Amino acid sequence: MMKLKKSFRYSMQRSIPIMVGYFPVGIAYGILMEKAGYNFIWSLFSSLFVYAGSLQMLMVTFLINNVPLFTVMITALLLNSRHLFYGISFIEKFENYNFWKYFLIYGLSDENYSLLCSYKENEEVVEKWVHIFSAGLIWFYWILFSALGGLIGKMITFDTTGIDFALTALFVVILIEQIKNSESKIPLITAMISSVLWIVIIGADNFLLPSLLTTVSVLIMWNGKKRIFDTKEGE
Numbered sequence: 490m491m492k493l494k495k496s497f498r499y500s501m502q503r504s505i506p507i508m509v510g511y512f513p514v515g516i517a518y519g520i521l522m523e524k525a526g527y528n529f530i531w532s533l534f535s536s537l538f539v540y541a542g543s544l545q546m547l548m549v550t551f552l553i554n555n556v557p558l559f560t561v562m563i564t565a566l567l568l569n570s571r572h573l574f575y576g577i578s579f580i581e582k583f584e585n586y587n588f589w590k591y592f593l594i595y596g597l598s599d600e601n602y603s604l605l606c607s608y609k610e611n612e613e614v615v616e617k618w619v620h621i622f623s624a625g626l627i628w629f630y631w632i633l634f635s636a637l638g639g640l641i642g643k644m645i646t647f648d649t650t651g652i653d654f655a656l657t658a659l660f661v662v663i664l665i666e667q668i669k670n671s672e673s674k675i676p677l678i679t680a681m682i683s684s685v686l687w688i689v690i691i692g693a694d695n696f697l698l699p700s701l702l703t704t705v706s707v708l709i710m711w712n713g714k715k716r717i718f719d720t721k722e723g724e
Contacts, residue, residue, distance in 0.1 A: 496614040500622035507600045508630045514542060515631055519638020520645065521549045529639025536635040540598065540628060544568055545635075560698045567701050575602045589621055596624035675711060680704045 519532045535545055544565055551561050575597050576583075583590040597605075604623050608616065668677060683703040687696035 492613070492615050493618060496618040497622050499611065499614045500619050500626060503604055503619075504623055504626045504630070507604075507627055510600075511627075511630045511634055514546075515634025516638035516641060518542070518546055518549075519635045519640070520642035521546070521638075522635075523639045523642025525549050525553050527552065527639075528643065529636045532639040533632060533636040536632040540595070540631065541565070541569055542598070542631065563698055564701060567705060571599075572597055579605060586617055586621070589617070593620060593624055596628050598627065601627050676704070676708055679707050679711075683707070 515536075518536075519529060522532045522535070523529065535548070539545055539548070547564070547568070548561070550556075551564075576594060579593075579597075583593055586593060601624050604627075605620060608619065610616070611619075664677075668674070680700070683700045684696060687700045687703065690696075691699070
């Protein structure tokens with residue numbers, strides 16, 4: 490029991506920086522949902538069941554513009570496909586956590602993945618419970634701030650024009666981090682050309698899905714050719 494308590498306290502200490510980061514983004518998301526006509530209940534349940542920050546922010550635009558469900562599905566798959574690779578690296582560890590593995594799989598957000606990767610052995614705590622508590626706390630923070638943002642949005646009477654820039658800012662930050670950590674700029678160049686091309690062809694309201702599919706297709710072909718070239722060079 491003592492180790493369990495220490496595991497919870499340790500998990501809370503590790504999750505505090507994420508809580509601080511979730512506060513402004515979660516609040517902004519809740520306000521955006523409220524201003525789009527969806528009260529805090531919608532924000533709460535969206536965070537409870539969808540639990541994908543960048544996708545949820547994008548969903549506000551989808552809801553406002555009545556984006557087709559198929560486009561939403563494909564975009565969600567492509568936008569969050571990185572989580573497939575997150576899970577692969579923890580398959581063996583999660584297998585030892587019985588039914589809790591399903592919760593950890595569901596809660597494998599970017600932030601929780603960083604905590605899982607940075608965990609160091611500590612004899613005073615139980616690793617399994619540290620991971621479970623961390624996932625639960627991070628999930629709770631996001632749900633809480635999303636709902637709180639919805640309540641705040643309902644009380645705000647002044648013009649909130651510009652707060653939707655939180656979505657743009659979020660994706661700009663993600664883009665910058667990806668550029669910094671990427672050895673190749675091919676994905677960035679491909680995405681930029683594809684986006685501009687499809688905006689010109691079909692307009693800004695419908696370019697997202699064909700642009701994503703084009704970018705992914707080009708990168709798959711590029712990666713295949715690169716592997717063939719590398720193999721020949723090795724010979």
